[in-house]
Amino acid sequence: MKKEPAGNHKETMEIRLEHVNYIYGGDTELAVHALDDVNITLPAGQFIGLIGHTGSGKSTLVQHLNGLLKPTSGRIYCDGEDICAKDYNMKKLRQKVGLVFQYPEHQLFEADVLSDVCFGPKNLGFSKEEAEAKAKAALLQVGLSEEYFDQSPFDLSGGQKRRVAIAGVLAMDPEVLILDEPTAGLDPKGREEILNLIRKLKEERGITVVLVSHSMDDVANYVERIIVVNHGRIMFDDAPRKVFTHVEELENMGLAAPQVTYIMKALAEKGAAVDTSAITLEEAKQSILEWVKGNKA
Protein backbone atom coordinates (compact mmCIF):
# COMPACT_ATOMS: atom_id res chain seq x y z
CA MET A 1 0.00 0.00 0.00
CA LYS A 2 2.79 2.41 0.76
CA LYS A 3 3.77 3.29 -2.75
CA GLU A 4 6.70 5.39 -1.72
CA PRO A 5 8.70 5.68 1.47
CA ALA A 6 7.08 8.32 3.62
CA GLY A 7 8.86 11.58 3.85
CA ASN A 8 11.41 11.66 1.06
CA HIS A 9 9.97 14.79 -0.52
CA LYS A 10 7.72 15.74 2.33
CA GLU A 11 10.30 17.11 4.72
CA THR A 12 10.03 20.65 3.43
CA MET A 13 6.26 21.04 3.41
CA GLU A 14 5.63 23.87 5.81
CA ILE A 15 2.69 26.23 6.12
CA ARG A 16 3.27 29.63 7.67
CA LEU A 17 0.61 32.21 8.50
CA GLU A 18 1.68 35.80 9.12
CA HIS A 19 -0.68 38.38 10.62
CA VAL A 20 -3.71 36.75 9.02
CA ASN A 21 -7.00 38.59 9.49
CA TYR A 22 -10.33 37.53 8.10
CA ILE A 23 -13.47 39.63 8.20
CA TYR A 24 -16.73 38.64 6.57
CA GLY A 25 -19.88 40.61 5.92
CA GLY A 26 -17.38 43.45 5.42
CA ASP A 27 -19.64 46.29 4.30
CA THR A 28 -22.68 45.73 6.50
CA GLU A 29 -23.31 46.31 10.18
CA LEU A 30 -22.99 42.59 10.74
CA ALA A 31 -19.25 42.38 9.95
CA VAL A 32 -17.53 39.60 11.90
CA HIS A 33 -13.85 39.51 12.72
CA ALA A 34 -13.43 35.75 12.30
CA LEU A 35 -9.63 35.69 12.46
CA ASP A 36 -7.63 38.25 14.37
CA ASP A 37 -3.89 38.54 13.72
CA VAL A 38 -3.11 34.83 13.48
CA ASN A 39 0.58 33.88 13.37
CA ILE A 40 1.35 30.16 13.29
CA THR A 41 3.75 27.79 11.60
CA LEU A 42 2.84 24.21 10.82
CA PRO A 43 6.09 22.32 10.20
CA ALA A 44 6.17 19.07 8.23
CA GLY A 45 5.24 15.86 9.96
CA GLN A 46 3.60 17.27 13.08
CA PHE A 47 0.39 15.94 14.61
CA ILE A 48 -1.52 19.03 15.63
CA GLY A 49 -4.81 19.48 17.45
CA LEU A 50 -6.75 22.66 16.68
CA ILE A 51 -9.23 23.27 19.47
CA GLY A 52 -11.94 25.85 19.82
CA HIS A 53 -15.53 26.31 20.83
CA THR A 54 -18.26 26.44 18.15
CA GLY A 55 -17.86 29.74 16.31
CA SER A 56 -14.30 30.30 17.56
CA GLY A 57 -12.93 30.56 14.03
CA LYS A 58 -11.23 27.17 13.82
CA SER A 59 -13.09 26.11 10.66
CA THR A 60 -12.38 29.49 9.09
CA LEU A 61 -8.71 29.03 9.93
CA VAL A 62 -8.37 25.63 8.27
CA GLN A 63 -10.15 26.85 5.13
CA HIS A 64 -7.33 29.37 4.75
CA LEU A 65 -4.74 26.61 4.73
CA ASN A 66 -5.85 25.25 1.35
CA GLY A 67 -6.96 28.54 -0.15
CA LEU A 68 -10.73 28.07 0.06
CA LEU A 69 -10.84 31.37 1.90
CA LYS A 70 -8.54 34.30 1.24
CA PRO A 71 -7.33 36.37 4.18
CA THR A 72 -8.65 39.94 4.36
CA SER A 73 -5.09 40.92 5.27
CA GLY A 74 -1.88 39.06 6.04
CA ARG A 75 0.13 36.41 4.21
CA ILE A 76 0.08 32.64 4.00
CA TYR A 77 3.17 30.79 2.78
CA CYS A 78 3.19 27.19 1.70
CA ASP A 79 6.68 25.81 1.06
CA GLY A 80 7.80 29.42 1.14
CA GLU A 81 5.44 30.44 -1.67
CA ASP A 82 2.75 33.04 -1.12
CA ILE A 83 -0.56 31.31 -1.81
CA CYS A 84 -2.38 34.62 -2.22
CA ALA A 85 -0.27 35.50 -5.25
CA LYS A 86 -2.36 35.77 -8.42
CA ASP A 87 -0.49 33.11 -10.38
CA TYR A 88 -0.38 30.56 -7.56
CA ASN A 89 -1.63 27.14 -8.66
CA MET A 90 -4.63 26.49 -6.39
CA LYS A 91 -5.14 22.95 -7.64
CA LYS A 92 -1.59 22.04 -6.63
CA LEU A 93 -2.18 23.56 -3.22
CA ARG A 94 -5.37 21.56 -2.74
CA GLN A 95 -3.54 18.41 -3.71
CA LYS A 96 -0.83 19.09 -1.14
CA VAL A 97 -3.17 20.24 1.60
CA GLY A 98 -6.10 17.83 1.87
CA LEU A 99 -9.12 19.06 3.81
CA VAL A 100 -11.84 16.67 4.95
CA PHE A 101 -14.99 18.49 5.95
CA GLN A 102 -17.20 17.66 8.90
CA TYR A 103 -20.09 16.05 7.06
CA PRO A 104 -19.32 13.31 4.52
CA GLU A 105 -22.82 13.97 3.12
CA HIS A 106 -21.42 17.17 1.64
CA GLN A 107 -19.07 15.42 -0.71
CA LEU A 108 -20.38 11.93 -1.52
CA PHE A 109 -22.20 11.93 -4.84
CA GLU A 110 -21.18 8.97 -7.02
CA ALA A 111 -23.12 5.75 -7.45
CA ASP A 112 -20.38 3.62 -5.90
CA VAL A 113 -17.65 4.10 -3.33
CA LEU A 114 -14.72 3.55 -5.68
CA SER A 115 -15.82 6.15 -8.26
CA ASP A 116 -16.43 8.64 -5.51
CA VAL A 117 -12.91 8.27 -4.17
CA CYS A 118 -11.59 8.55 -7.76
CA PHE A 119 -13.08 12.04 -8.05
CA GLY A 120 -10.10 13.78 -6.43
CA PRO A 121 -7.26 12.12 -8.38
CA LYS A 122 -9.23 12.49 -11.64
CA ASN A 123 -9.56 16.22 -11.02
CA LEU A 124 -5.80 16.35 -10.65
CA GLY A 125 -5.45 14.95 -14.14
CA PHE A 126 -4.64 11.31 -13.43
CA SER A 127 -5.86 8.70 -15.90
CA LYS A 128 -8.72 6.36 -14.98
CA GLU A 129 -6.32 3.51 -14.12
CA GLU A 130 -4.00 5.67 -12.03
CA ALA A 131 -6.95 7.24 -10.23
CA GLU A 132 -8.44 3.83 -9.47
CA ALA A 133 -5.13 2.53 -8.15
CA LYS A 134 -4.82 5.53 -5.84
CA ALA A 135 -8.45 5.21 -4.75
CA LYS A 136 -8.11 1.50 -3.98
CA ALA A 137 -4.96 2.08 -1.95
CA ALA A 138 -6.65 4.88 -0.02
CA LEU A 139 -9.80 2.82 0.66
CA LEU A 140 -7.80 -0.14 1.92
CA GLN A 141 -5.77 2.15 4.10
CA VAL A 142 -8.87 3.57 5.80
CA GLY A 143 -10.04 0.03 6.47
CA LEU A 144 -12.65 -0.47 3.76
CA SER A 145 -12.10 -3.81 2.04
CA GLU A 146 -12.93 -4.60 -1.58
CA GLU A 147 -16.47 -5.70 -0.79
CA TYR A 148 -17.36 -2.05 -0.22
CA PHE A 149 -15.95 -0.76 -3.53
CA ASP A 150 -19.16 -1.36 -5.50
CA GLN A 151 -21.58 -0.29 -2.80
CA SER A 152 -23.46 2.99 -2.89
CA PRO A 153 -21.85 5.45 -0.46
CA PHE A 154 -25.33 6.39 0.72
CA ASP A 155 -26.03 2.90 2.08
CA LEU A 156 -23.05 2.96 4.43
CA SER A 157 -23.10 3.68 8.16
CA GLY A 158 -22.01 7.07 9.52
CA GLY A 159 -18.54 5.86 10.42
CA GLN A 160 -18.07 4.15 7.04
CA LYS A 161 -19.19 7.27 5.17
CA ARG A 162 -16.59 9.22 7.07
CA ARG A 163 -13.94 6.69 6.05
CA VAL A 164 -14.95 7.08 2.40
CA ALA A 165 -14.74 10.86 2.76
CA ILE A 166 -11.27 10.60 4.27
CA ALA A 167 -10.20 8.18 1.52
CA GLY A 168 -11.54 10.68 -1.04
CA VAL A 169 -8.99 13.21 0.13
CA LEU A 170 -6.25 10.70 0.88
CA ALA A 171 -6.38 9.42 -2.70
CA MET A 172 -4.93 12.77 -3.77
CA ASP A 173 -1.72 11.96 -1.82
CA PRO A 174 -1.74 15.08 0.33
CA GLU A 175 1.27 16.08 2.40
CA VAL A 176 -0.91 17.78 4.97
CA LEU A 177 -4.20 16.21 6.04
CA ILE A 178 -6.70 18.45 7.82
CA LEU A 179 -9.78 16.88 9.37
CA ASP A 180 -12.60 19.17 10.50
CA GLU A 181 -14.42 17.56 13.43
CA PRO A 182 -13.95 14.02 12.10
CA THR A 183 -15.72 12.50 15.11
CA ALA A 184 -18.85 14.67 15.22
CA GLY A 185 -22.01 12.61 15.43
CA LEU A 186 -20.25 9.27 15.99
CA ASP A 187 -20.75 7.00 18.97
CA PRO A 188 -17.80 6.47 21.37
CA LYS A 189 -16.68 3.30 19.60
CA GLY A 190 -16.83 4.90 16.15
CA ARG A 191 -15.03 7.93 17.52
CA GLU A 192 -12.15 5.88 18.84
CA GLU A 193 -11.93 3.91 15.59
CA ILE A 194 -11.68 7.05 13.48
CA LEU A 195 -9.10 8.62 15.79
CA ASN A 196 -6.99 5.46 15.78
CA LEU A 197 -7.28 5.38 12.00
CA ILE A 198 -6.02 8.95 11.78
CA ARG A 199 -3.04 8.10 13.99
CA LYS A 200 -2.31 5.09 11.78
CA LEU A 201 -2.48 7.23 8.63
CA LYS A 202 -0.14 9.75 10.19
CA GLU A 203 2.40 7.06 11.01
CA GLU A 204 2.14 5.15 7.72
CA ARG A 205 2.25 8.17 5.44
CA GLY A 206 4.50 10.40 7.51
CA ILE A 207 2.29 13.39 6.75
CA THR A 208 1.31 16.43 8.77
CA VAL A 209 -2.09 16.00 10.39
CA VAL A 210 -4.27 18.79 11.74
CA LEU A 211 -7.16 17.50 13.82
CA VAL A 212 -9.89 20.09 14.39
CA SER A 213 -12.11 19.44 17.37
CA HIS A 214 -13.88 21.01 20.31
CA SER A 215 -13.19 18.04 22.55
CA MET A 216 -9.96 17.88 24.50
CA ASP A 217 -10.58 14.22 25.27
CA ASP A 218 -10.46 13.50 21.54
CA VAL A 219 -7.10 15.06 20.93
CA ALA A 220 -5.25 14.65 24.23
CA ASN A 221 -4.33 11.03 23.53
CA TYR A 222 -3.11 11.64 20.03
CA VAL A 223 -1.53 14.96 19.19
CA GLU A 224 1.88 16.40 20.00
CA ARG A 225 0.86 20.04 19.84
CA ILE A 226 -2.37 21.85 20.64
CA ILE A 227 -3.47 25.19 19.24
CA VAL A 228 -6.40 26.77 21.06
CA VAL A 229 -8.50 29.32 19.18
CA ASN A 230 -11.03 31.65 20.75
CA HIS A 231 -12.81 34.61 19.10
CA GLY A 232 -10.48 34.27 16.13
CA ARG A 233 -7.33 34.60 18.21
CA ILE A 234 -4.68 32.02 19.05
CA MET A 235 -4.88 31.66 22.83
CA PHE A 236 -2.45 28.81 23.45
CA ASP A 237 -0.01 27.00 21.20
CA ASP A 238 1.98 24.41 23.09
CA ALA A 239 2.41 20.76 24.05
CA PRO A 240 -0.87 19.25 25.39
CA ARG A 241 0.49 18.85 28.91
CA LYS A 242 1.30 22.54 29.11
CA VAL A 243 -1.97 23.69 27.57
CA PHE A 244 -3.97 21.66 30.08
CA THR A 245 -2.41 23.47 33.02
CA HIS A 246 -4.60 26.46 32.06
CA VAL A 247 -7.80 24.74 33.11
CA GLU A 248 -9.56 27.91 34.24
CA GLU A 249 -8.84 29.87 31.08
CA LEU A 250 -9.96 26.92 28.98
CA GLU A 251 -13.23 26.71 30.91
CA ASN A 252 -13.81 30.42 30.39
CA MET A 253 -13.61 29.75 26.64
CA GLY A 254 -16.26 27.07 26.90
CA LEU A 255 -13.66 24.30 26.66
CA ALA A 256 -12.42 21.83 29.22
CA ALA A 257 -9.34 19.82 30.06
CA PRO A 258 -9.57 16.04 29.57
CA GLN A 259 -11.62 14.24 32.18
CA VAL A 260 -8.55 12.43 33.54
CA THR A 261 -6.97 15.77 34.43
CA TYR A 262 -10.01 16.63 36.55
CA ILE A 263 -9.90 13.27 38.33
CA MET A 264 -6.20 13.62 39.07
CA LYS A 265 -6.69 17.15 40.38
CA ALA A 266 -9.55 15.99 42.62
CA LEU A 267 -7.39 13.16 43.95
CA ALA A 268 -4.52 15.54 44.63
CA GLU A 269 -6.87 17.84 46.55
CA LYS A 270 -7.84 14.92 48.77
CA GLY A 271 -4.17 14.50 49.60
CA ALA A 272 -3.16 11.78 47.13
CA ALA A 273 0.36 12.11 45.80
CA VAL A 274 -0.52 11.68 42.11
CA ASP A 275 0.76 13.38 39.00
CA THR A 276 -1.80 16.09 38.14
CA SER A 277 -0.27 16.66 34.71
CA ALA A 278 -1.41 13.24 33.48
CA ILE A 279 -3.52 13.66 30.37
CA THR A 280 -4.15 10.14 29.15
CA LEU A 281 -5.87 7.26 30.83
CA GLU A 282 -2.67 5.20 30.74
CA GLU A 283 -0.57 7.85 32.45
CA ALA A 284 -3.23 8.36 35.08
CA LYS A 285 -3.41 4.64 35.76
CA GLN A 286 0.36 4.40 36.21
CA SER A 287 0.46 7.37 38.53
CA ILE A 288 -2.41 6.13 40.70
CA LEU A 289 -0.96 2.63 40.90
CA GLU A 290 2.40 4.04 42.00
CA TRP A 291 0.71 6.08 44.68
CA VAL A 292 -1.30 3.08 45.92
CA LYS A 293 1.82 0.90 46.02
CA GLY A 294 3.73 3.62 47.85
CA ASN A 295 0.96 3.79 50.45
CA LYS A 296 1.09 0.04 51.10
CA ALA A 297 4.81 -0.04 51.49
Place this chain on the structure above:
Amino acid sequence: MLRDITLGQYYQTDSVIHRLDPRVKLVGTLLFIISLFVVNQFPVYLVVLVFLGSVIALSHVPLGFMLRGMKAIAFLLILAFVCNLFLTPGDILVSFWKLRITKQGLSTAVFMAIRLSLLIVGSSLMTLTTTPNHLTDGLEKLLNPLKKIRVPVHEISMMMSIALRFIPILLEETDKIMKAQMARGADFDTGNLIQKAKALIPLLVPLFISAFRRANDLAMAMEARCYRGGDGRTKMKPLKYEKRDFAAYGLLLFYMAACAGVNILSAHLPGILSWHLG
Protein backbone atom coordinates in the same frame (compact mmCIF):
# COMPACT_ATOMS: atom_id res chain seq x y z
CA MET B 1 -20.22 34.26 -3.61
CA LEU B 2 -23.85 33.19 -3.31
CA ARG B 3 -24.44 35.61 -0.48
CA ASP B 4 -24.42 38.52 -2.92
CA ILE B 5 -27.98 37.85 -4.02
CA THR B 6 -30.10 40.39 -2.19
CA LEU B 7 -33.25 39.94 -4.26
CA GLY B 8 -36.03 38.66 -2.03
CA GLN B 9 -33.97 39.00 1.14
CA TYR B 10 -35.10 40.51 4.41
CA TYR B 11 -33.20 43.54 5.69
CA GLN B 12 -33.14 43.67 9.46
CA THR B 13 -33.82 47.13 10.86
CA ASP B 14 -36.64 49.07 12.51
CA SER B 15 -38.83 51.46 10.54
CA VAL B 16 -42.45 52.47 10.02
CA ILE B 17 -42.53 50.36 6.88
CA HIS B 18 -41.16 47.33 8.73
CA ARG B 19 -43.87 47.67 11.37
CA LEU B 20 -46.76 47.97 8.90
CA ASP B 21 -49.23 45.11 8.75
CA PRO B 22 -48.11 42.69 6.02
CA ARG B 23 -51.57 42.88 4.44
CA VAL B 24 -51.08 46.61 3.84
CA LYS B 25 -47.74 45.93 2.19
CA LEU B 26 -49.12 43.14 0.02
CA VAL B 27 -52.10 45.20 -1.13
CA GLY B 28 -49.83 48.21 -1.55
CA THR B 29 -47.38 46.29 -3.72
CA LEU B 30 -50.21 44.92 -5.83
CA LEU B 31 -51.71 48.40 -6.35
CA PHE B 32 -48.25 49.75 -7.09
CA ILE B 33 -47.70 47.14 -9.80
CA ILE B 34 -51.14 47.83 -11.28
CA SER B 35 -50.39 51.55 -11.31
CA LEU B 36 -47.12 50.87 -13.17
CA PHE B 37 -48.80 48.99 -15.96
CA VAL B 38 -52.07 50.88 -16.31
CA VAL B 39 -50.65 54.36 -16.75
CA ASN B 40 -49.40 55.19 -20.22
CA GLN B 41 -48.31 58.79 -19.79
CA PHE B 42 -44.69 59.57 -19.11
CA PRO B 43 -45.21 62.33 -16.49
CA VAL B 44 -47.08 59.92 -14.21
CA TYR B 45 -43.81 58.14 -13.51
CA LEU B 46 -42.65 61.29 -11.72
CA VAL B 47 -45.50 60.73 -9.27
CA VAL B 48 -44.51 57.05 -9.00
CA LEU B 49 -40.87 57.99 -8.42
CA VAL B 50 -41.72 60.46 -5.67
CA PHE B 51 -43.96 57.87 -3.98
CA LEU B 52 -41.40 55.08 -4.23
CA GLY B 53 -38.58 57.39 -3.13
CA SER B 54 -40.41 58.44 0.02
CA VAL B 55 -41.28 54.84 0.91
CA ILE B 56 -37.63 53.82 0.47
CA ALA B 57 -36.53 56.74 2.65
CA LEU B 58 -39.05 55.71 5.32
CA SER B 59 -37.91 52.08 5.20
CA HIS B 60 -34.31 52.81 6.33
CA VAL B 61 -33.03 50.26 3.80
CA PRO B 62 -29.81 51.64 2.27
CA LEU B 63 -30.26 52.41 -1.42
CA GLY B 64 -26.97 50.71 -2.26
CA PHE B 65 -28.11 47.46 -0.68
CA MET B 66 -31.29 47.58 -2.74
CA LEU B 67 -29.55 48.34 -6.02
CA ARG B 68 -27.09 45.50 -5.50
CA GLY B 69 -30.05 43.15 -5.95
CA MET B 70 -30.77 44.85 -9.26
CA LYS B 71 -27.43 43.69 -10.65
CA ALA B 72 -28.75 40.13 -10.82
CA ILE B 73 -31.50 41.12 -13.23
CA ALA B 74 -29.60 43.80 -15.16
CA PHE B 75 -29.16 41.34 -18.01
CA LEU B 76 -32.91 40.74 -18.25
CA LEU B 77 -33.54 44.48 -18.27
CA ILE B 78 -31.06 45.11 -21.06
CA LEU B 79 -32.42 42.21 -23.10
CA ALA B 80 -35.99 43.50 -22.81
CA PHE B 81 -34.84 46.98 -23.73
CA VAL B 82 -32.88 45.90 -26.79
CA CYS B 83 -35.60 43.57 -28.07
CA ASN B 84 -38.26 46.24 -27.78
CA LEU B 85 -36.00 48.84 -29.32
CA PHE B 86 -35.18 46.91 -32.50
CA LEU B 87 -38.13 44.63 -33.03
CA THR B 88 -41.08 46.98 -32.83
CA PRO B 89 -42.49 47.92 -36.26
CA GLY B 90 -43.51 51.53 -36.95
CA ASP B 91 -42.14 54.89 -38.12
CA ILE B 92 -38.41 54.59 -38.73
CA LEU B 93 -36.30 56.92 -36.63
CA VAL B 94 -32.77 55.65 -37.30
CA SER B 95 -31.67 52.75 -39.46
CA PHE B 96 -28.27 51.21 -40.04
CA TRP B 97 -27.25 47.87 -41.51
CA LYS B 98 -30.24 45.58 -40.92
CA LEU B 99 -31.30 47.26 -37.70
CA ARG B 100 -34.08 49.80 -37.47
CA ILE B 101 -35.07 51.89 -34.52
CA THR B 102 -38.64 53.08 -34.74
CA LYS B 103 -40.38 55.83 -32.82
CA GLN B 104 -42.77 53.28 -31.37
CA GLY B 105 -39.90 50.93 -30.53
CA LEU B 106 -38.02 53.63 -28.66
CA SER B 107 -41.00 54.61 -26.58
CA THR B 108 -41.98 50.98 -25.83
CA ALA B 109 -38.41 50.17 -24.83
CA VAL B 110 -38.12 53.16 -22.51
CA PHE B 111 -41.50 52.46 -20.95
CA MET B 112 -40.63 48.78 -20.50
CA ALA B 113 -37.30 49.55 -18.87
CA ILE B 114 -38.89 52.06 -16.50
CA ARG B 115 -41.73 49.73 -15.63
CA LEU B 116 -39.51 46.71 -15.03
CA SER B 117 -37.00 48.51 -12.84
CA LEU B 118 -39.73 50.19 -10.80
CA LEU B 119 -41.51 46.85 -10.50
CA ILE B 120 -38.41 45.14 -9.16
CA VAL B 121 -37.48 47.92 -6.75
CA GLY B 122 -41.09 48.15 -5.56
CA SER B 123 -41.60 44.47 -4.95
CA SER B 124 -38.16 43.91 -3.43
CA LEU B 125 -39.01 46.72 -1.02
CA MET B 126 -41.81 44.50 0.27
CA THR B 127 -39.58 41.47 0.86
CA LEU B 128 -36.80 43.65 2.30
CA THR B 129 -39.11 45.05 4.96
CA THR B 130 -41.25 42.00 5.74
CA THR B 131 -40.10 38.74 7.30
CA PRO B 132 -41.14 35.65 5.33
CA ASN B 133 -43.36 34.54 8.20
CA HIS B 134 -45.21 37.85 8.25
CA LEU B 135 -45.54 37.76 4.50
CA THR B 136 -47.20 34.37 4.41
CA ASP B 137 -49.39 35.23 7.41
CA GLY B 138 -50.60 38.27 5.55
CA LEU B 139 -51.17 36.30 2.38
CA GLU B 140 -53.13 33.64 4.22
CA LYS B 141 -55.35 36.26 5.83
CA LEU B 142 -55.91 38.08 2.52
CA LEU B 143 -56.80 34.91 0.66
CA ASN B 144 -59.06 33.65 3.44
CA PRO B 145 -62.32 34.34 1.52
CA LEU B 146 -61.16 31.84 -1.12
CA LYS B 147 -61.57 29.05 1.43
CA LYS B 148 -65.29 29.21 0.64
CA ILE B 149 -64.56 27.87 -2.82
CA ARG B 150 -62.30 25.16 -1.37
CA VAL B 151 -58.95 26.72 -2.14
CA PRO B 152 -56.48 25.24 0.41
CA VAL B 153 -55.31 28.67 1.54
CA HIS B 154 -53.58 27.55 4.72
CA GLU B 155 -51.67 24.79 2.95
CA ILE B 156 -50.54 27.15 0.20
CA SER B 157 -49.23 29.69 2.68
CA MET B 158 -47.57 26.93 4.73
CA MET B 159 -45.80 25.69 1.62
CA MET B 160 -44.71 29.21 0.82
CA SER B 161 -43.28 29.89 4.25
CA ILE B 162 -41.41 26.57 4.26
CA ALA B 163 -39.98 27.30 0.82
CA LEU B 164 -38.88 30.79 1.85
CA ARG B 165 -37.47 29.48 5.12
CA PHE B 166 -35.27 27.00 3.31
CA ILE B 167 -33.71 29.35 0.76
CA PRO B 168 -30.94 30.61 3.08
CA ILE B 169 -30.35 27.11 4.45
CA LEU B 170 -29.91 25.64 1.00
CA LEU B 171 -27.66 28.53 -0.04
CA GLU B 172 -25.42 27.89 2.93
CA GLU B 173 -25.43 24.19 2.18
CA THR B 174 -24.49 24.84 -1.45
CA ASP B 175 -21.57 26.90 -0.24
CA LYS B 176 -20.35 24.08 2.01
CA ILE B 177 -20.72 21.42 -0.67
CA MET B 178 -18.86 23.58 -3.18
CA LYS B 179 -16.00 23.97 -0.73
CA ALA B 180 -15.90 20.25 0.05
CA GLN B 181 -15.67 19.43 -3.66
CA MET B 182 -13.17 22.22 -4.36
CA ALA B 183 -10.99 20.70 -1.65
CA ARG B 184 -11.00 17.58 -3.84
CA GLY B 185 -9.85 19.58 -6.83
CA ALA B 186 -13.26 20.30 -8.37
CA ASP B 187 -13.35 23.30 -10.68
CA PHE B 188 -16.62 25.18 -11.13
CA ASP B 189 -15.32 28.19 -13.00
CA THR B 190 -13.41 27.13 -16.10
CA GLY B 191 -14.31 25.10 -19.17
CA ASN B 192 -17.00 25.37 -21.81
CA LEU B 193 -20.73 25.17 -21.17
CA ILE B 194 -20.89 21.37 -21.26
CA GLN B 195 -17.90 20.99 -18.94
CA LYS B 196 -19.43 23.52 -16.57
CA ALA B 197 -22.76 21.69 -16.56
CA LYS B 198 -20.97 18.41 -15.86
CA ALA B 199 -19.03 20.03 -13.03
CA LEU B 200 -22.35 20.75 -11.34
CA ILE B 201 -23.20 17.07 -10.80
CA PRO B 202 -20.96 16.70 -7.72
CA LEU B 203 -22.69 19.79 -6.36
CA LEU B 204 -26.30 18.96 -7.20
CA VAL B 205 -26.39 15.33 -6.04
CA PRO B 206 -25.42 16.07 -2.42
CA LEU B 207 -27.64 19.16 -2.47
CA PHE B 208 -30.72 17.21 -3.58
CA ILE B 209 -30.05 14.43 -1.11
CA SER B 210 -29.74 16.90 1.71
CA ALA B 211 -32.89 18.75 0.63
CA PHE B 212 -34.89 15.52 0.64
CA ARG B 213 -33.45 14.55 4.01
CA ARG B 214 -34.37 17.95 5.45
CA ALA B 215 -37.88 17.72 4.02
CA ASN B 216 -38.27 14.29 5.57
CA ASP B 217 -37.03 15.49 8.97
CA LEU B 218 -39.35 18.48 8.87
CA ALA B 219 -42.35 16.33 7.97
CA MET B 220 -41.54 14.01 10.87
CA ALA B 221 -41.16 16.91 13.29
CA MET B 222 -44.50 18.38 12.19
CA GLU B 223 -46.23 15.06 12.50
CA ALA B 224 -44.69 14.47 15.93
CA ARG B 225 -46.36 17.69 17.02
CA CYS B 226 -49.69 16.60 15.56
CA TYR B 227 -49.82 19.15 12.76
CA ARG B 228 -52.96 18.64 10.73
CA GLY B 229 -53.52 21.72 8.60
CA GLY B 230 -55.48 24.89 9.04
CA ASP B 231 -58.87 23.89 10.47
CA GLY B 232 -59.44 25.39 13.89
CA ARG B 233 -55.87 26.55 14.11
CA THR B 234 -55.14 29.73 16.08
CA LYS B 235 -52.15 32.05 15.85
CA MET B 236 -49.74 33.04 18.57
CA LYS B 237 -49.60 36.56 17.15
CA PRO B 238 -52.80 37.23 15.20
CA LEU B 239 -52.59 40.07 12.69
CA LYS B 240 -54.37 43.22 13.84
CA TYR B 241 -54.70 46.53 12.02
CA GLU B 242 -53.31 49.57 13.85
CA LYS B 243 -53.92 53.26 13.22
CA ARG B 244 -50.83 53.50 11.01
CA ASP B 245 -52.18 50.74 8.79
CA PHE B 246 -55.36 52.68 8.05
CA ALA B 247 -53.26 55.78 7.43
CA ALA B 248 -51.19 53.75 4.97
CA TYR B 249 -54.34 52.56 3.18
CA GLY B 250 -55.41 56.19 2.93
CA LEU B 251 -52.07 57.19 1.43
CA LEU B 252 -52.32 54.35 -1.07
CA LEU B 253 -55.76 55.56 -2.19
CA PHE B 254 -54.38 59.07 -2.53
CA TYR B 255 -51.44 57.71 -4.58
CA MET B 256 -53.75 55.83 -6.95
CA ALA B 257 -55.95 58.89 -7.37
CA ALA B 258 -52.90 61.05 -8.07
CA CYS B 259 -51.69 58.60 -10.71
CA ALA B 260 -55.07 58.52 -12.40
CA GLY B 261 -55.38 62.31 -12.22
CA VAL B 262 -51.97 63.02 -13.71
CA ASN B 263 -52.52 60.37 -16.36
CA ILE B 264 -55.80 61.93 -17.55
CA LEU B 265 -54.41 65.44 -17.27
CA SER B 266 -51.26 64.83 -19.32
CA ALA B 267 -53.24 62.89 -21.94
CA HIS B 268 -55.10 66.12 -22.70
CA LEU B 269 -52.09 68.41 -22.61
CA PRO B 270 -50.02 69.13 -25.69
CA GLY B 271 -46.22 69.28 -25.90
CA ILE B 272 -43.45 67.45 -24.05
CA LEU B 273 -45.83 66.39 -21.29
CA SER B 274 -47.85 64.32 -23.69
CA TRP B 275 -45.20 61.71 -24.37
CA HIS B 276 -47.08 58.45 -24.04
CA LEU B 277 -46.99 54.82 -24.95
CA GLY B 278 -47.99 53.54 -28.39
